[in-house]
Amino acid sequence: MTALKLENVNKSFGSVHVLKDINLTVEDGEFTVFVGPSGCGKSTLLRVIAGLEDASSGTVTIGGDVVNAVPPAKRGIAMVFQSYALYPHLTVKGNMGLGLKQEGQPKAVIDERVSKAAKMLDLEKYIDRRPSELSGGQRQRVAIGRAIVREPKLFLFDEPLSNLDASLRMNTRIEIAELHRTLSASMIYVTHDQIEAMTLADKIVVLRDGRIEQVGSPMELYNNPANRFVAGFLGAPSMNFLERSVLGLPEGETIGIRPEHLALSDKGQIAGKVTHVERLGGDTNLLVTTDAGETLTVRVFGQDPTEVGAKVQLAFDPANAFYFNAAQERIFDKAA
Amino acid sequence: MNKVRSATRTTIAAHAVLITYTLIALFPVFVIVINSFKDRRAIFRDPLGLPNEETFSLIGYETVLKQGDFFLYFQNSMIVTVVSLTLILLFGAMAAFALAEYRFKGNRLMGLYLALGIMIPIRIGTVAILEMMVSTGLVNTLTALILVYTAQGLPLAVFILSEFMKGVSDDLKNAGRIDGLSEYKIFFRLVLPLVRPAMATVAVFNMIPIWNDLWFPLILAPAEEVKTLTLGSQVFIGQFVTDWNAVLSALSMAILPVMVLYVIFSRQLIRGITSGAVK
Numbered sequence: 040m041t042a043l044k045l046e047n048v049n050k051s052f053g054s055v056h057v058l059k060d061i062n063l064t065v066e067d068g069e070f071t072v073f074v075g076p077s078g079c080g081k082s083t084l085l086r087v088i089a090g091l092e093d094a095s096s097g098t099v100t101i102g103g104d105v106v107n108a109v110p111p112a113k114r115g116i117a118m119v120f121q122s123y124a125l126y127p128h129l130t131v132k133g134n135m136g137l138g139l140k141q142e143g144q145p146k147a148v149i150d151e152r153v154s155k156a157a158k159m160l161d162l163e164k165y166i167d168r169r170p171s172e173l174s175g176g177q178r179q180r181v182a183i184g185r186a187i188v189r190e191p192k193l194f195l196f197d198e199p200l201s202n203l204d205a206s207l208r209m210n211t212r213i214e215i216a217e218l219h220r221t222l223s224a225s226m227i228y229v230t231h232d233q234i235e236a237m238t239l240a241d242k243i244v245v246l247r248d249g250r251i252e253q254v255g256s257p258m259e260l261y262n263n264p265a266n267r268f269v270a271g272f273l274g275a276p277s278m279n280f281l282e283r284s285v286l287g288l289p290e291g292e293t294i295g296i297r298p299e300h301l302a303l304s305d306k307g308q309i310a311g312k313v314t315h316v317e318r319l320g321g322d323t324n325l326l327v328t329t330d331a332g333e334t335l336t337v338r339v340f341g342q343d344p345t346e347v348g349a350k351v352q353l354a355f356d357p358a359n360a361f362y363f364n365a366a367q368e369r370i371f372d373k374a375a
Numbered sequence: 376m377n378k379v380r381s382a383t384r385t386t387i388a389a390h391a392v393l394i395t396y397t398l399i400a401l402f403p404v405f406v407i408v409i410n411s412f413k414d415r416r417a418i419f420r421d422p423l424g425l426p427n428e429e430t431f432s433l434i435g436y437e438t439v440l441k442q443g444d445f446f447l448y449f450q451n452s453m454i455v456t457v458v459s460l461t462l463i464l465l466f467g468a469m470a471a472f473a474l475a476e477y478r479f480k481g482n483r484l485m486g487l488y489l490a491l492g493i494m495i496p497i498r499i500g501t502v503a504i505l506e507m508m509v510s511t512g513l514v515n516t517l518t519a520l521i522l523v524y525t526a527q528g529l530p531l532a533v534f535i536l537s538e539f540m541k542g543v544s545d546d547l548k549n550a551g552r553i554d555g556l557s558e559y560k561i562f563f564r565l566v567l568p569l570v571r572p573a574m575a576t577v578a579v580f581n582m583i584p585i586w587n588d589l590w591f592p593l594i595l596a597p598a599e600e601v602k603t604l605t606l607g608s609q610v611f612i613g614q615f616v617t618d619w620n621a622v623l624s625a626l627s628m629a630i631l632p633v634m635v636l637y638v639i640f641s642r643q644l645i646r647g648i649t650s651g652a653v654k
């Protein structure tokens with residue numbers, strides 16, 4: 040069964056067309072991530088799925104039922120917000136149980152589900168505290184717990200980790216991945232952090248300007264981007280795009296080479312000068328300005344002694360390069 | 376070290392300014408209260424002196440209380456003020472929520488229309504209001520006063536509260552919707568507690584003018600059984616003779632209930648500010 044199906048969904052705010060003809064299927068138990076730059080419509084799409092905004096046209100189907108006219112509480116979804124959005128006047132227990140109470144579940148069921156979720160999220164000690172007495176990470180776990188207890192058909196996460204600091208973000212990311220494994224629930228996760236997208240997703244949906252650019256597994260998108268936007272969006276540091284520095288490239292075409300596919304060599308295809316060095320310990324990023332005046336990033340594994348100002352030659356395997364035409368679409372038959 | 380010292384100096388300076396201001400503001404009140412405990416001659420001979428054994432007198436309070444209807448006036452003022460404030464806060468907050476939360480045609484225009492009353496003093500419409508009250512038979516009722524004060528307070532209340540409500544996190548309201556709370560519950564349980572400081576501000580701003588108003592009670596409800604305190608106290612102020620003892624005592628007593636209300640609202644104000652909200 041499909042957890043979610045969107046068919047020709049459009050959304051306009053007045054004259055602003057925010058979502059343009061979105062078609063998407065999310066299978067049962069799938070972890071789907073929406074990525075895209077700020078303002079591309081990720082949150083709006085999530086809110087349309089949740090029922091917090093009505094779609095201007097198109098159908099939204101959750102678990103086999105068309106839900107266009109169903110209020111958010113009856114769609115079988117639960118949502119976790121970026122700002123946690125905990126009820127300030129309720130305790131952790133009250134926050135997690137409110138949805139069930141509104142559904143009219145008996146108290147025994149509520150207590151059981153809340154304590155199960157609290158145990159899963161390591162929140163048992165804080166069960167009687169109010170949100171203002173919790174740390175940011177704990178609040179976000181309460182927000183996740185509030186979603187879990189409702190046992191929804193579909194979980195929606197809107198940038199749940201962006202208010203947490205780096206180390207907490209990694210831990211919570213792992214917790215969410217584990218949660219997905221234990222619950223084997225369908226989840227949709229919005230982020231603009233491509234590491235979260237790559238590590239969590241079964242399926243990534245790349246959005247730009249309210250349109251879906253490409254859908255696929257993280258490795259599919261990484262190895263086989265459909266256009267320059269997707270190629271540049273996934274992977275860190277991001278792909279280098281060159282127009283002039285490589286000989287023999289037709290006018291208007293762009294070559295894309297990932298930083299890890301470039302190597303320092305005595306006799307490479309590209310010549311340039313190092314302008315900046317970032318030593319991360321595990322690997323070293325070199326910023327190089329080519330003789331043709333373009334800037335690119337080279338990722339060298341391990342610790343590299345190259346200094347700023349050094350003249351370097353860069354080599355790459357043409358099989359690893361991507362070619363894009365003037366319309367920024369990928370040229371597929373060009374490689375090798 | 377230097378920084379600490381200059382910080383203390385700023386604190387002292389700030390407190391000095393605040394204390395001076397407080398003294399100036401409280402001085403008239405202080406004079407009224409001490410003189411209300413003195414006999415008539417002492418009031419005029421030594422207006423700033425504290426009451427002593429010789430000059431102490433409760434004659435003013437006795438006159439006021441013997442006047443009999445004083446408690447009724449008191450009660451009338453209290454009813455008018457409390458009911459008007461309740462209505463202003465309730466309807467003002469509801470209108471503000473609708474304007475801040477929902478997208479509908481004419482939202483902007485509606486907001487502007489509701490705010491227009493801030494700029495137009497309601498007293499300009501006194502004659503029309505009186506005519507309306509006469510034809511609806513509301514003259515000489517507390518209802519007339521309550522309606523007028525509610526109308527007078529609403530524009531500013533809607534304006535201030537809708538600005539504050541726009542600041543309440545959308546995520547919180549949406550979380551409530553996903554949990555199945557009705558719009559009423561979202562309004563009363565989630566939004567209102569978060570705008571409590573603004574509600575308290577609106578309440579304080581409206582309370583004093585309503586309590587002190589002489590104009591509308593005089594015009595709309597001058598009958599004995601619906602007189603408010605301010606209007607009632609006027610009997611002691613005559614064209615030729617004024618019973619200063621009684622006037623000062625009545626004023627002193629009139630301060631009390633406003634002070635009680637103020638303490639209640641300001642506590643709400645502080646609690647609202649300190650309750651950690653969304654993040």
Ligand SMILES: Nc1ncnc2c1ncn2[C@@H]1O[C@H](COP(=O)(O)OP(=O)(O)OP(=O)(O)O)[C@@H](O)[C@H]1O
Nearest residue numbers: 052055057075076077078079080081082083084231
């Ligand atoms: N209520 C609204 N009225 C008008 N325009 C809106 C409204 N909500 C969103 N938009 C517009 O829709 C576009 C998409 O907004 P959305 O919040 O979905 O972006 P996003 O992809 O979630 O961005 P971010 O990563 O910054 O959260 C933006 O250009 C925004 O200005």
Ligand SMILES: [Mg+2]
Nearest residue numbers: 081082083197
């Ligand atoms: Mg967003």
